[in-house]
Amino acid sequence: MTTTSERGAGSRARQASHHVSQTVFDGSRLRVVLLVDVHDGAQQEFLEAYEQLCNQVASVPGHVSDQLCQSIENPSQWLITSEWESAPPFLAWVNSEEHVRMVEPLHSCVRDTRSLRFHVVRETGGPAKGADQAGRRLQTAPRIGDGVIRHALTFTVKPGSEEIVAKILADYDAPEPKVDDTTRLCRTSLFMHGNRVVRAVEVRGDLLAALRHVARQPEVRAVEEAINPHLEQDRDLGDPESARVFFTRAALPAVHHVTAGRQEPLGERYALYYPARPERGMQLAELLAHRDEAAADDPRSPVLRSTIFQRDDVVVRLIDVHGAIEEADPGHILGLSDSAQVAELTTLLDDAAGMDVAPSKDGSLARLLVLARMDLVTDRRSPDA
Numbered sequence: 001m002t003t004t005s006e007r008g009a010g011s012r013a014r015q016a017s018h019h020v021s022q023t024v025f026d027g028s029r030l031r032v033v034l035l036v037d038v039h040d041g042a043q044q045e046f047l048e049a050y051e052q053l054c055n056q057v058a059s060v061p062g063h064v065s066d067q068l069c070q071s072i073e074n075p076s077q078w079l080i081t082s083e084w085e086s087a088p089p090f091l092a093w094v095n096s097e098e099h100v101r102m103v104e105p106l107h108s109c110v111r112d113t114r115s116l117r118f119h120v121v122r123e124t125g126g127p128a129k130g131a132d133q134a135g136r137r138l139q140t141a142p143r144i145g146d147g148v149i150r151h152a153l154t155f156t157v158k159p160g161s162e163e164i165v166a167k168i169l170a171d172y173d174a175p176e177p178k179v180d181d182t183t184r185l186c187r188t189s190l191f192m193h194g195n196r197v198v199r200a201v202e203v204r205g206d207l208l209a210a211l212r213h214v215a216r217q218p219e220v221r222a223v224e225e226a227i228n229p230h231l232e233q234d235r236d237l238g239d240p241e242s243a244r245v246f247f248t249r250a251a252l253p254a255v256h257h258v259t260a261g262r263q264e265p266l267g268e269r270y271a272l273y274y275p276a277r278p279e280r281g282m283q284l285a286e287l288l289a290h291r292d293e294a295a296a297d298d299p300r301s302p303v304l305r306s307t308i309f310q311r312d313d314v315v316v317r318l319i320d321v322h323g324a325i326e327e328a329d330p331g332h333i334l335g336l337s338d339s340a341q342v343a344e345l346t347t348l349l350d351d352a353a354g355m356d357v358a359p360s361k362d363g364s365l366a367r368l369l370v371l372a373r374m375d376l377v378t379d380r381r382s383p384d385a
Helices: 004-011 043-057 087-094 097-102 104-109 162-171 207-216 218-230 240-250 281-295 330-334 339-348 364-372
Strands: 020-023 030-038 063-070 077-084 110-119 149-156 184-193 196-204 251-259 268-275 303-311 314-321 375-381
Touching (some): 030 043, 030 087, 043 097, 043 104, 063 087, 077 087, 087 097, 087 251, 087 281, 097 104, 097 240, 104 110, 149 240, 149 303, 149 314, 162 196, 162 218, 162 375, 184 207, 184 268, 196 207, 196 268, 196 303, 196 314, 240 251, 251 281, 268 375, 281 314, 339 364
Antiparallel strands (some): 020 251, 030 077, 030 110, 149 251, 184 196, 184 375, 268 314, 303 314
């Protein structure tokens, strides 16, 4: 059986499938750019907070280096760049509670931030000509996307409030899809699995601008206030710091997206929840990503598109399926093709979440599909998306 770590090592030396438009699993080095707008007069406080943060980050696995730059035109504008061995260790750190605590001293002196993440595709200098190019861990080829940015949020509600929350989330009026001349909301899909809520959005243009646009809409603010009493994690949307911490913890970034290589209608949208064992979420997401990539050319697979979202031990796979999911092969829907892959998946799933399925038993895939399938709350598309 091939492990995900072995596949990850091999992926550095190969070109990713042309069906993959987004992935963190190709082994390429990562460059992170953080644009920071510091409050007037708080530059020294910001510099001291950064020095403390810098010393802590240096010991994080996967971190290579960082730089702090100040604008020559506006002393309130700063730029932090960091380099990482690859995307997974950075995402594991930036999505951790350790990171939430680590960056807290910065927020009192910062007006606004914007984080951008890039795989390194080419660079000047470096190893001499003829050196092992795979060892440089550059992205082997640029990926061709579809112009859509995918992101999700997840949070839990108090047990017993699931029906109330589902009704609140299903009944609100959709916000205006046009954000500005270059940004538009394309689709919002809401699912629940027990007391866990997942809200996935698709945006053309600027994701941050779209999220801020949605947060300002009266109908959305009314919904957020209505579900507040039912949340397991307290928040005060009137307090910027409380709201920031909540949405930081709720962020569920997309780590992989693949589109099948055949022309098909849009299909029906489903979501599958794969609760991982502690500290195994990224490995589980990588296993599913490799399977989706391999299945993209399989004419038997009814899955037209798949997006994998992961944070800590929460892994969600959002799929568009051709035909009725009940009539499809459960293995194709789950992203698994043989018993060995099922066995590997079950070693990564959290038994405490009730996902303890024996791969050798008949009907195990069908049962796993039932356990993983999330309940659709609402799926809304922009008219001209």
